Amino acid sequence: MALPWDNTFPLMLAPMQGLTNRAMRAVMVEWAAPDVVFTEFVRVRAGSRRLISAVDTIEAASSFAVPQVVQLIGRKPSDLAGAAKAAVAAGAGHINLNLGCPFGRMTVNSGGGALLRDSDEIKAVLAAIRPLVPGSLSVKCRAGFSDPGEILSLLDIFVDRQVDFLILHPRTVAQKYKGDADHRITARVVRETPLPVIANGDIRTVEDAERVRELCNPAGLMLGRGAISDPMLFKRISGRAAAVVDPATRAAEISCFLRLLYDKYAVMFSGDQQVLTKLKAVISYIRVAELDRSLRKLLRAGNLTSFFAGLDNMVLSVTR
Ligand SMILES: Cc1cc2nc3c(=O)[nH]c(=O)nc-3n(C[C@H](O)[C@H](O)[C@H](O)COP(=O)(O)O)c2cc1C
Numbered sequence: 001m002a003l004p005w006d007n008t009f010p011l012m013l014a015p016m017q018g019l020t021n022r023a024m025r026a027v028m029v030e031w032a033a034p035d036v037v038f039t040e041f042v043r044v045r046a047g048s049r050r051l052i053s054a055v056d057t058i059e060a061a062s063s064f065a066v067p068q069v070v071q072l073i074g075r076k077p078s079d080l081a082g083a084a085k086a087a088v089a090a091g092a093g094h095i096n097l098n099l100g101c102p103f104g105r106m107t108v109n110s111g112g113g114a115l116l117r118d119s120d121e122i123k124a125v126l127a128a129i130r131p132l133v134p135g136s137l138s139v140k141c142r143a144g145f146s147d148p149g150e151i152l153s154l155l156d157i158f159v160d161r162q163v164d165f166l167i168l169h170p171r172t173v174a175q176k177y178k179g180d181a182d183h184r185i186t187a188r189v190v191r192e193t194p195l196p197v198i199a200n201g202d203i204r205t206v207e208d209a210e211r212v213r214e215l216c217n218p219a220g221l222m223l224g225r226g227a228i229s230d231p232m233l234f235k236r237i238s239g240r241a242a243a244v245v246d247p248a249t250r251a252a253e254i255s256c257f258l259r260l261l262y263d264k265y266a267v268m269f270s271g272d273q274q275v276l277t278k279l280k281a282v283i284s285y286i287r288v289a290e291l292d293r294s295l296r297k298l299l300r301a302g303n304l305t306s307f308f309a310g311l312d313n314m315v316l317s318v319t320r
Contacts, residue, residue: 001164001165001194001195001196002196003136003164003165003196003219003220004067004094004135004136004164004165005035005036005067007035007220009213009219009220009221010035010036010198010219010220010221011034011035011036011220011221011222011223011234011237011238012034012035012036012037012038012167012198012220012221012222012223013025013028013034013036013037013038013222013223013224013227013234014038014200014222014223014224014227015038015039015040015041015071015096015098015140016040016224016225016228017040017041018040018281019040019228019281019282019285020037020038020039020040021040021268022268023261023264023265023267023268024261024282025037025039025064025068026064026264027231027257027260027261027264028227028231028234029064029065029066030260031231031256031257031260032227032231032232032233032234032235033234033235033238033240034066034223034227034234035066035067035220035234036066036067036068036069037064037066037067037068037069038068038069038070038071038096038140038222039068039069039070039071040071041071041072041073041098041101041112042070042071042072042073042083042087043073043074044072044073044074044076044079044080044082044083044111067093067094068092068093068094069094069095069096069136069138070087070092070094070095070096071095071096071097071098071140072084072087072095072096072097072098072129073097073098073101073111073112074110074111074125075110075111075114075115075121075125077124077125077127077128077129078128080097080111080125080128080129081128081129081132084129084132084133085132088132088133088134088135092135093135093136094133094135094136094137094138095129095133095135095136095137095138096137096138096139096140096167097125097126097129097137097138097139097140098111098112098140099111099112099113099115099116099122099139099140099141099142100112100113100116100140100141100142100169100173101113102142102173102174102175102176103176112173113142113145113173114145114173116141116142116144116145116150116151116154116173117145119153119154119157122154122157123157123160123161126139126157126158126161126163127161130161130162130163136164136165137162137163137164138163138164138165138166138167139158139163139166139167140166140167140169140200141154141166141167141168141169142168142169142170142171142172142173143168143169143170143171143172143182143185144172144173145172145173145174146172146173146174147172148170148171148172148182148185149185150172151168151185151189152188152189152192155189155192155193155195158193158195159193159194159195163195164195164196165195165196165197165198165219166189166193166195166196166197166198167197167198167200167222168185168186168189168197168198168199168200168201169181169200169201170182170183170184170185170186170201171201180202181200181201181202183199183201183211183212183215183216184215186199186201186212186215186216186218187215187216187217190216190217190218196218196219196220197216197218197219198218198219198220198221198222199212199213199216199218199220199221199222200221200222200223200224201224202226203221203223203226203233204225204226204229204230204233204287205226205233205236205244206233206236206237206243206244207243208226209221209233209237221237225285228282228285228286229285229286229287229288230250230253230286231253231257232245232253246318247288247290247291247318248315248318248319250288250290250291251288251291251294251314251315251317251318251319252315252319254286254288254291254311254314255311255312255314255315257282258279258282258283258311259311261278261279261282262275262279262304265278265279272303272304273303275304276301276303276304276307279307280298280299280301280307283295283298283299284299290318291314291318294310294313294314294317295314297310297313297314298310298311298314
C-alpha cells in the first residue's frame with residue numbers, strides 16, 4: 001500500500017492546536033518546505049461554529065503549494081460524517097481523524113485519544129467517514145490509551161475500513177508528553193501492518209530523524225515541536241540545508257521566522273498584545289542552549305517594539 005503522494009519519503013508538519021494556524025502553515029510552506037501540512041484539529045459537534053471557521057481555513061489554504069490534510073476530532077459518527085462532508089465540499093482533499101489527543105474534554109466521553117478505548121466506536125466512525133472522502137483518509141494515533149500495545153489490536157480495523165495511512169506518536173494517552181516517544185513501538189507497527197506508517201514524536205534533529213528512520217523504516221516523518229523550534233529541520237533532513245548550524249545562523253533563522261510570522265499574525269490577530277502573545281507562544285518551543293538567555297528575555301517583552309529590539313540583540317549577541 002502506498003501514500004497518496006508521489007514523494008518517496010514525505011516530511012509532514014504536525015497538527016498543533018494554537019500553533020500551526022493558517023499563518024504558521026503558510027510561512028512553513030513558503031519558507032521551510034514541508035511536503036505535507038496538517039490543520040490544527042477541527043472539533044466536531046453538530047452545527048458547531050468551529051466547522052464554519054474550518055471551512056474558511058480550507059478555502060484560504062487551497063493555494064498552498066503542498067497538500068494540506070484537514071484533521072477532525074470528535075466522537076459521534078453522524079457529526080464526524082457531517083464535518084467530513086462539509087470539509088470535502090469546501091475543497092479538502094485529505095481528511096485525518098485524531099485518535100490521540102490526551103487533553104481536556106477530548107478524553108471525557110469524547111473523541112481524540114479517548115476513542116482508543118473503544119474499538120467499536122472507531123469502526124463506526126471510520127465506516128461513516130470513509131465513503132464521504134474521495135481523497136485520502138488517515139488516522140493519527142497514540143500507541144494506546146494506557147497500554148502502549150493497544151495500537152496493535154487496532155491495525156486490522158484500519159485496513160478493513162480502508163484507511164490510507166497511519167501516523168503514530170508512540171506515547172500513550174495517559175502518558176501525555178511524559179517520558180520519551182518509544183519508536184520501538186513504531187517499528188513493530190510498521191512490521192505488522194501493510195499500511196504506510198508515518199513516524200512522529202521527539203524528532204528534533206537530523207540525527208533523531210536518521211535514528212527513527214533506521215529503527216522503524218517508516219513511510220515518512222511528521223515533525224511537531226521540533227519544526228516550531230527549527231523550521232529548517234525539514235530542509236536539513238532532506239539534505240537541502242546544513243544538518244547542523246552554529247548559533248549565529250540559528251539566531252538569524254529564528255529572527256527571519258518570527259518576522260515572517262509577524263507579517264501574517266498582524267493581519268490575522270487583533271491588536272499588538274494578541275500578536276505578541278502568539279509570537280511568544282512560538283518562542284516557548286524554541287530550544288537552542290546558546291540562545292536561551294535571549295529567548296527568555298523575549299518571553300518577558302512587554303510590547304512588540306521591545307520584542308523586536310530583543311530579537312535584533314539576540315542576533316547581534318552571537319554574531320559579534
Ligand atoms: C501545543 C500542541 C498542540 C497540539 N495539537 C494537536 C492537534 O491539534 N492534533 C493532533 O493530532 N496532535 C496535536 N498535537 C500533537 C502533535 O501533533 C504531535 O503528535 C506531538 O507533539 C508529538 O510530536 P513532536 O514530538 O514532533 O512534537 C499537539 C501538540 C502540541 C505540543
